Amino acid sequence: MNSSLILMEMSVIGLGLVLMLADLFVPAERRRLIGYVAIAFLGVLLLISLSGNGSCSIPGTAFNGAFINDGLSLFFKQFFLVAAILVLFIAVEFSDRIVAAAEYYSLIIFALAGMLFAASSNDFAMLFVSIELITITFYVLVSFQRSKLTSLEAGVKYLILGALSSAFMVFGIALIWGTTGKLNFTELAAVAPQFADSKIFMLGVLLVLVGLGFKIAAFPFQIWAPDVYQGAPTPTTAFLAVGSKAAGFVLLLRVLFTAVPSVVHTQMWANLLIVISAITILYGNLCALPQQNLKRLLGYSSISHAGYLLLGIAAMNASGQAAVLYYLAGYLFTVLASFLVIALVLRHLDTEDISGLAGLNQRSPLLAATMTISMVSLAGIPPLAGFFGKFLLLSSAVEAAQKTGNNGYYYLVFIALAGVVISLYYYFGVIRAIYWSKETKDLSSIPLSAPAMVTAWVCIGGMFWIGLFPNTLLNLANAAATALKI
8 A cells, every 4th residue: 555645635634633632722812723724734735736746746646546647636635625714714714703723623634535535436335435424524524613503404404315315325335346346436437348238237327326416416416406505604615616616527437437437338328417417507596586595696606507518428529527626726715705705795794685784895896806806707708717618518519419420518618508598697686786776774884804805806816816717727637537437
């Protein structure tokens, strides 16, 4: 076993344990510093990985091939580190709304550890352990505000539906192992063609996809998302929207294109993914239209974006895979920007309705601009990250249609474009509330700490950089996607 390959994961777990113990010794009035210590530690890990000197930059396998370091794992580990750093900034600003803040930070770190293991999963055992570490941690994070009934309700719903999805997944893994005798993705890919006609094996693959469909909130496994997004503490919702969803997609990419590529590269599987993608896009966008609660609206928006990302997977080509990675990177800065504003503006109100943003342009021009740019990017309007991400996904579907002659891809592109048009209504409804609503009488200035301002500017800069200068990130995404088998 090459234990040096998991040095980053072990460091993160060690950090989580230290933060949990620090809660016992640090005075209550100084516990915000614990969050900044965690941010600094993760920042060092990120810089080491970007320099190419970290353990995650060393190609190889560990645990008999169950753990793999390659271009794809490196891309997602850096993604998860950036996401965790920004979420911790939001959590520090939100710490006055939660009890035992250090414990909350440590749980975010443990969820990050599960995501890092998920990025390197090359075996169904590692897949299941990593995704359960993520999910079980989020059970606690979602219901962390024990004094709020909505938080407890969200935690119970997430627990029940999450346990159900895990049951489907582990049953599917059992069927795959029972028919092939393989759990390792590389070994399974070599024997999978022999079992392409086995109904039990195909049912196992389908059940694994059902479990992953829950993690990414794809139809028909999306029912939990709006309630959990609404009830969970805002930093938890932000990490769910970005980290948990990206972990689901990296595992989906591994399963489809590393473990069983020869099995799913058929028109039947392509049509199934096309249908799921189309319904997910329409469901998310149409259900978001009447929403007034901002976090609930973003929950339905998250469902629709899962549909757009599935469009790239349904294309089953290298450009689609790279587009998924690119889109997730832009989605990271876009969604975290919106949740930062929610955490700062709505935390002192009894409501999280869109009306709470009224007059924000006068109370804090920076936060108003941050939310506006976030909504514009989510809608897919140039020159921001969301536009070029959607363009790449649609291009991959058109390429697949031309290559395979499957007209279903053209229908999917049309539905995706219709979804973009529908989304303009509710995204610009948020912008309208910020600048033109007359519902508020409170025009007092919103104080911003230096870390909050830095986080806002980082998110704005990320959205513009990814949209205006896409080549750098696109090259990284293409390089990472080469780790997958086509």
